[in-house]
Amino acid sequence: MTYQLTIFLDNRPGRLNVLTGALSGGGINIRAMAIQDREEFGLVKLMVDRPDDALLLLKQNGFACALKPVLAVYLADKVGGLHELTKILSDASLNIQDAYGMAAQSVFCIESKQLEQIEDVLEEKGFKILSGPEAYGM
Amino acid sequence: MNVCYQNKDLECVNRSSLDSIQTAGLQFSVAQALKTKFYAARLKGHVSSPEDIRSLNDLKRIPFTTKDDLRESYTDGILATEFKHVVRLHTSSGTTGVPTVIYHTQKDLNNWTELMERSLIASGATCEDIFQNMMTYGMFTGGLGFHYGAEKLGILVIPTGSGNTKRQLQLMKDFKTTLVHATPSYMFHMASTMNEHGFSMKDFNLKKAYIGGEPHSENTRKKIEELFGIEAYNSFGLSEMNGPGVAFECVYKTGLHVWEDSYILEVIDPQSGELVKDGEIGEIVFTTLRREATPILRYRTRDLASVIPGVCPCGRTHRRLSRIAGRTDDMLIINGANVFPSQIEQILMKVPEVGTNYMILVSKDGALDKLTVQVEIHSKTFHGDMSELGVLKHKIKDELKASIMINPSVELHEPGSLPQFEMKAKRVVDSRIKI
DSSP states (O other), X not given: OEEXXXXXXXXXXXXXXXXXXXXXXXXXXXXXXXXXXXXXXXXXXXXXXXXXHHHHHHHHTTOEEEEEEEEEEEOOSSTTHHHHHHHHHHHTTOOOSEEEEETTTTEEEEEOTTHHHHHHHHHHTTOOEEOHHHHHHO | OOOOOSXXXXXXOOHHHHHHHHHHHHHHHHHHHTTSHHHHHHTTTTOOSGGGOOSGGGGGGSOOBOHHHHHHTTTTTTOOSOGGGEEEEEEOOOTTSOOOEEEEEHHHHHHHHHHHHHHHHHTTOOTTOEEEEOSOOSSSHHHHHHHHHHHHHTOEEEOOOSOOHHHHXXXXXXXXXXXXEEOHHHHHHHHHHTTTTTOOGGGOOOOEEEEOSSOOXXXXXXXXXXXXXXXXXXXXXXXXXXXXXXXXXXXXXSSEEEOTTTEEEEEEOTTXXXXXXXXXXXXEEEEESSOSSSOOOSXXXXXXXXXXXXXXXXXXXXXXXXXXXXXXXXXXXXXXXXXXXXXHHHHHTTOTTEEEEEEEEEEEETTEEEEEEEEEEOGGGOOSOHHHHHHHHXXXXXXXXXXXXXXXXXXXXXXXXXXXXXXXXXXXXXXXXXX
């Protein structure tokens, strides 16, 4: 299982800076990121190289944060690559709560309450699901 | 439970007889008031003689009296008797500059003493008790008020006054003091310094404490009771109405019986001035019914409390007042509705997912007022789930709506991001007020 770090941040100038400062000070490398915005606050979702260390570090710095399981899936780097995946999930009536792509390669990170089912159905169709270390090390 | 009365017939009188007592008292007070410079002017066009008061319904014809009225009447604006008949005066501390003054004839002092004796009896004190009065004597009404009431009951009074903890403890031990009168802070101070002064709880014979002089919560009472292994009674009074002995708890400790043969109690909506229902919080308004020298009619105390509905098991018919819930000065009026920060705090303290730090913001949104409640997410209960946060927001919103009847906007913030207060917290920011 791959774990994503989710951090609760006030939506005001300087907060992201404090977060990235803490991570950089702790020698944590960010591999992918997404922000879910809700007016006065946002949830920052990070894929980092050492999730457990990062969680501890941020907690020590007073952040409200948590590790959440996600599914990191290899996509074919071609037209329709993502559509292929969404069609399978749609046919199986499985829901993606939130998702984001990792830039370097065509990796898609899925957050859902139905992670295991999604994993099964995608693997069955030949998608490569990354292990934690694979995702963190990309 | 052993219930004792000073005057059972009067304390358990039926309400219609109490109405007659109050009506006669109000006629007396109006007669006295009309002799004063302040009320002679104030009552003009409302009430011209005691005969205008035919029933308690006529109370409404009398305008309210405010603290400012008392200040402006300093020194002799509200004095209904000749100076030679006055035997004592108490002035307020005058924290805002101008003090207020209350005069007493000998009869006034006797009545006050009688009410104080009644209060002590209601709480179960007897002439066998030994009472150490740790409240300040002098201008502060708490010290002298209790002193005279306790002596009248035949209690042995040790008039230590406040301070000198070592001596207080020594006297408590030497004379086996059973009752004390102190502020809640002083009770805690005694408990925490007892050991360093060479005493321990087993040295004392304490049974009851009367705690007052500072607003305190039910939890504070319980804590004092547990610390000392005693019963603690909430003493309520205000200098404008004599001091202590206006309302007191009986042994059931379910609210303060207001001595309604001596005072008329009204609980009003601070905005409209109309009476609120029993159980609803409003501003306490008192009228003196027996005072000769300084009658005060419909005095707005700015203290907020409610009348406790129902009958007290002690059998007294004099209505019970809740603990003071706050001051009208703290009240917010939002789109016409009265909201007290304490109501919001109560709700927030019941939500485990948020911390104890919060802010209340009131602003203008077009023509309407907008209430925003900011709370901090609790690190321990954060699971990284957006839908959980949404549910939390709605839960807080719904509970606040149910309590204050206003739809607030709820904001979630990072732990430690809202202002922290070491001393007196200022959690309300009202940006509607033009500075």
